[in-house]
Amino acid sequence: MKKDFKKTFYLLFLLSSLLVIFIANVTPEVYDYLPKLPWPLRVCPKYTAVRSITPLNNTYHFMVSAYMDRRVKGFDVRIISIFKRDSIQPLYCLFCCAGQLSDTVPAKIVQHSDNFGFPFVTTDVMCPIPGNCDATHVTLQTQPVRTNALNQIWLPIGNKKSKGHEERKLQFNFTVCISNLFGDYNNVLQFAQTLEMYKLLGVDRVVIYNTSCGPDLNRLLQSYTKTGFVEMVPWPIDLFMNPSRGWLFSRSGGDLHYFGQLTTLNECVYRSMERSRYVLLNDIDEIIMPYKHNNLMSLMNTVQQQSPKAGVFLIENHIFPKKHFEPTGRFHLPQWSGVPGVNILEHIYREEPDREKYHPHKMIVQPRLVEQVSVHEVLKTFGAIYTVSPDVCRIIHVRVPLRGQLKLEELKEDKRLWDFHEELIPNVDKALRRAGLLGSEGGR
Secondary structure (H helix, E strand, O other): OHHHHHHHHHHHHHHHHHHHHHHHOOOHHHHOOOOOOOOOOOOOOOEEOOOOOEEOOOOOEEEEEEEEOOOOOOOOEEEEEEEEHHHOOOOEEEEEEOOEEOOOEEOEEEEOOOOOOOOEEEEEEEEOOOOOOOEEEEEEEOOOOOOOHHHOEEEEEEOOOOOOOOOOOOOEEEEEEEEEEOOOOOOHHHHHHHHHHHHHHOOOEEEEEEOOOOHHHHHHHHHHHHHOOEEEEEOOHHHOOOEOOOOOHHHHOOOEHHHHHHHHHHHHHHHOOOOEEEEEEEOOOEEEEEOOOOOHHHHHHHHHHHOOOEEEEEEEEEEEEOOOOOOOOOOOOHHHOOOOOOOHHHOOEEOOOOOOOOOOEEEEEOHHHEEEEOOOOEEEEOOEEEEOOOOOEEEEEEEOOOOOOOOHHHOEEOOHHHHHHHHHHHHHHHHHHHOOOOOOOOOO
């Protein structure tokens, strides 16, 4: 036994010695064929957010998206979030730096001033990036030390410039942000008419945050998504809290204003910041319509010359009550009779706003000149604010009346939409047919 053990020991020693001599004298050509371990080892991100809403462990807070933003001195990244107002605690940013973990850095938490009394509020978390960090992803922690960092859910950082930091050519001139779809909303005809009207006005893209909608509208949206004109952002806010269907907590209750409308509007501004020259912030049943120009670019060229430093343009809302119809029935078209929704071409009577009371506006913004937005106003901006005359541009909003006491003869006749009917009607027919919502015999 002892002899066998000695033989085995001497054999292993001899083989080890030969291996050391071989490695020490290996030629570069041979070395190239030896297996190599990656260095440095990539440790993050292991888990990247797959939903648009990411709960933050051990808090009442939710992360939505992260964007590079160096417009506020001392900070590099803005994390758009939803926080419970009475439970905010100190937070720390942790970055993934080209696959390596950074040290944590204290975050600045900035609540938006509009919350309409709801427990949850849109919140910006501002973070500086540590030196020598090529940050690709970011996450938040409640402790200054890295805890379970590898199991964190990471947000990719959007709007990153290239290494030379040169300005990229903007992909779009105009983007429309539709803040929220929820419930069984199925107003297909008005929605198709609105999207096709925006195409004629020069809009390049429409971003829609979708919690739920009716089956026919869903078919239409999927069809527009395939063409690239609509970008659908899933918004499962109802999986995480009880969102309100109203805008004021004292009236409707719930956790968050109008299914998170304020959060989605801000998210859309930052999503569009490096891609679109202008962003239109309005609802699904509204059209921002120029009255002295044939398209939005011509309008904006004019008003931008009048106010070169403006980054926010306020557009007055005008209600077209859907209970009043154009009497001749000129655009009561038979091919649309089976399509659910409102035919906006049939409603030509407009309420004159009561300007002695508060009257809301919607906005066209230059996204790189705004920091925080609300529904009807900007909360923080780097540019001036310009109110566009309603004679030049106003919102066509076909809905239930706002001033219900007004009689038909007290309303103004407004046929601006009819100026586009020759192109609008066949385009709507084509869109409905593409979605399978109009028979082959429909159309012109």
